[in-house]
Amino acid sequence: MSNELLLSLLVIIPLVSGLVSQFFASKWLTLLISATGVMITAAFGAVAIHRTITQGTIFGLSDWLFLDPLSAFHLAVLLMVFGLSSLFSIRYFGEELEHSYLTLSQIRTFSGLWTPAMAAMILVLISNNLGIMWVGMEATTLLTSFLICVHMTRESLEAMWKYLLICSVGIAFAFLGTLLLRLAAKDLPLDPNQALLWTNLMANTKSLAPALIKAAFIFALVGYGTKAGLAPMHTWLPDAHSKAPSPVSAIFSGFMLNAALYCIMRFVPIVEATTGNTGWSLRLLTGFGLFSILLASTFILHQHDLKRLLAYCSVEHIGIITLGFGIGGAGTYAALFHTLNHSLSKTLSFFAAGRLGQVYGTYKMDRMAGSVKISPIWGLGIFASLLALIGVVPFSVFMSEFQILKAAVDGERVGVVILFLLGISTVFVGILRHALSIAWGKPGEYVDSASINWLDRLLVAAPLIVLLVLGLWMPQPLHSLMRQAAAVIHNTHDIGDAP
């Protein structure tokens, strides 16, 4: 199969499965078709990633599509998050179907938007054309907005409006950033059809206008940063994450935020190469990263709703990832590692929160006590995932946070180290006290035990095993892919002393 066909199929298959799912009158079948579409896409995606690892960057459609190590790494994270979340959606919505809480129309809304949202996120990753990358990012906003409202309530409508408006405005800024980037390349002797290709811009950075490139980056950072949930543009995030059904919250936190951050990282090497590697863009990333960590940590201390707590935790972790990118050097590698770790642990935590929410009938943490007794599997899942998220040894989140800290120490960034430690310590305390009571507190009298099947066990065990293994041992292919991905951001072929 040609690379062109392979890359095209990554977008076409999820689109088609979303469409096909609309033609069946069975709720279960509708749900299963959607999940099957994701799994088939994942299989083709794995082939594409393998080709990138073994053959280097692959291209298609006159170079408009490509998969380089940076996009391949993010694609791997996406496929993992969507694969797990699709299985979870069968369990989560299956529970509601058994109690007849969901109508066919609601299931169709979910299935009709779920896989196309996946297609839009994949389009963001495989677009070499930065204009198409923007189109894909805006499409994710539009396609996912109604996913928040699968259960139409006053709160979910409010969350959807805030999400739609704030992210659309943010993405409009990113559009201007993309235009300014194109303008900076206006005088280059390039075919207009090829001028917005990232690979072409990277090949001509010496001829780009630095002032316009800097302006483009500021607009892109604010625009895509809004979608990534960077503070202070994060205000839509706690509402949307907490009011969306849990499988949707999982892909929001587990990947959509990373997709937006990925867009910013496509701008960074262009800006740095154009401005003479002065670290100008990295300093901005460091500032936004630290501010996000600190702001999220203060809000985490005052949360009473489990899903809102997890949402603010996402702001914190996106801040940590951004900080890692901002520190640069070994920090870039660590930020990529943290991306994977956060996505897995946050996906699991939203799964557990969702199932426990169905059991308890609430997300209020003071009424979710003793979950290990009520549902040993999901109780353990929420406890372990919260421990992972606050960076407890031996989970891999600890390793990536440690690597980011080490990169900051090695770079003699004393202020950054102090603020980073302050932020993550606050989050540690803020989340741990809730984790202990949710897992081991005394359950209320009127809560029934939850039914458990093999899928529950798989959905808890799979991410936990990966998080534990990666905390103790790094597989060579993943290490190599992350090194190459970091090299793409650094615009080098190797990054020296990365761990």
Add this chain to the structure above:
Amino acid sequence: MFDFLIVLVILINVRLLATGRIESLISWTAVQGVILGVFALYSRQAHLSVDVFIIGLGALLLKGLVFPAFLLHTTKIVVTSRETEPYVGPIGSLLIGMVALVVSLWLGTRLPIPGTDTSHLLVPGTLFSIFTGQFLIISRKMAISQAVGFLVMENGAFMIGVGTLYYAPFFVESGVLLDMFLAVLIMTVLITDMNRAFHHIDTHELSRLKG
């Protein structure tokens, strides 16, 4: 001619800042959309091919007719058609707008566009449009006014795009217009849903989710 069209866009922005009626906001945005469609076709007349023409005409029809029609239709469905208590009144909005215009003109001198064939008003006009859109979103309470703000912002970005690039790939431009179309469609559907659920579209009252 370029400068004249850009000045018209700027004047419409000023008019938008001064108005409180939602129908008036939508109507003036429609006029701005038509002007931008003309601007797109005029600025690229020397390089006019079939796809460039389709994009220009598509932008004119969407921004000048379709989007305003969606929004007017929604206004008729929902309860209110007037911003009774915006966070900032017309006089305050105008004064802030004047300051923003001066800042935009200054920034325009700081951000030169490559080449000598573009109007020096283009960057200030774009920045002022983006400010106007943002300000409408922040200072108005009605969801429809905020949707108009989003359109005005997008108009600003569109203006600098077509005003400086003689050609952008058809798939990129049509993708952008399609996204815009879907965004406005979804916003109007959502506003109707919100009106059904809350019996109002005052975003100031959307305060259940906090903290």
